[in-house]
Amino acid sequence: MENIALIESFSEFKDDKLIDRVTLMAILEDVFRNALKKKYGSDENFDIIINPDKGDMEIWQRRVIVADDDLDLDHLEITLTDARKIEKDFEIGEEVSEEVKLVDLGRRAILALRQNLISKIHEHDNTNLYKQFKDLIGDIYTAEVHHVRPRVVILIDDENNEIVLPKEKQIPSDFFRKGDSVRGIIESVELKGNKPQIVMSRTSDIFLEKLFEQEIPEVADGLITVKAVVRIPGEKAKVAVDSYDDRIDPVGACVGMKGSRIHGIVRELGNENIDVINYTTNTQLFITRALSPAKVSSIKINEETKHAEVFLQLEEVSKAIGRGGHNIKLAGLLTGYELDVIREGSVIEDEDVELSEFSDEIEGWIIQEFAKVGLDTALSILKHDVADLVQRTDLEEETILDVMRILKDELDN
Known part of the structure; x- marks a missing residue:
């Protein structure tokens, strides 16, 4: 032939x-x-x-x-x-x-x-x-950066399969160069025409959960269970863990001596701040733990509306809310309850003044920035030093100094 x-x-x-x-x-x-x-x-x-x-x-x-x-x-x-x-x-x-x-x-x-x-x-x-990749959805996968574009990074694996990492699936601090090795989870596989488009994600909650399985032996072995994960990618995350073995401290095992075990995960996620807490079926206790590092005085729960009023001392409010409101937002997502922070004893001291009273002298957006971190009165701001306020809020030092000057002038008169 x-x-x-x-x-x-x-x-x-x-x-x-x-x-x-x-x-x-x-x-x-x-x-x-x-x-x-x-x-x-x-x-x-x-x-x-x-x-x-x-x-x-x-x-x-x-x-x-x-x-x-x-x-x-x-x-x-x-x-x-x-x-x-x-x-x-x-x-x-x-x-x-x-x-x-x-x-x-x-x-x-x-x-x-x-x-x-x-x-x-x-x-x-x-x-x-x-x-092949449909079966890998939800699993950690590693590939190499082939091309960096404004809205997407194109990755190639060892078998020359193309994987896309969209901008919205990247951690805000991510920065990639050609040849870099990238880890993420396979989030979806879709047929575009006759060709499958494989999408990787580094922002998914599942990515953090899988990192725990990969980096912490007790999680991989099933001795510790990851019950829930919530994230604000690149900023903060909360992970609830549990163990059926009373001899194991799940939080201690996940964090490791001086944070040795969790350090690699934090570094992988662009220094994302990870709170690991003990899971419990006791709702009040779970909410209390979720709002860490704040110390909660009491909680009033409405099971029908999935709403909880959390009472705290004034000095604990900003801790509960956290920078940019991240802590309370994640605590709500983790527990499944809408959380309202209430300063204990709702009466404001005679000499204190609501920050909203200064709207003629302080711009509204600045007042809102302070409110996001639980600072809504003159004394609640003045009791902090400038460096602490710069760290807690997204405001410039000069702006904070101006606000403190206005508040002091009012309270001194």
């Missing part, structure tokens, strides 16, 4: 694409049968024999011998005269098998065959790739 590029490519496809023999032969037969249908109208009387390892194939056409004067001859039949050109002793009614040469299909058909074969192979690869 003619040794054409189509046949030479059999073993190439098998080696490069790692397709098993049965699948490759099925694809090849399907491609050739489609070509035969186009040329002859049917493939029912054709036998295709393929040896992909050697790069050989044969196509045999079976036809019934009819008389030379049969005027309704079709592709299933052959005249007696033509049959005896193949073998002299053929008779009418017998079946003749004759090999069909690829060149008989025509140059254009051969080119179409090769293109169709390549398309089928790619389709097979994409289907397998889709299934």
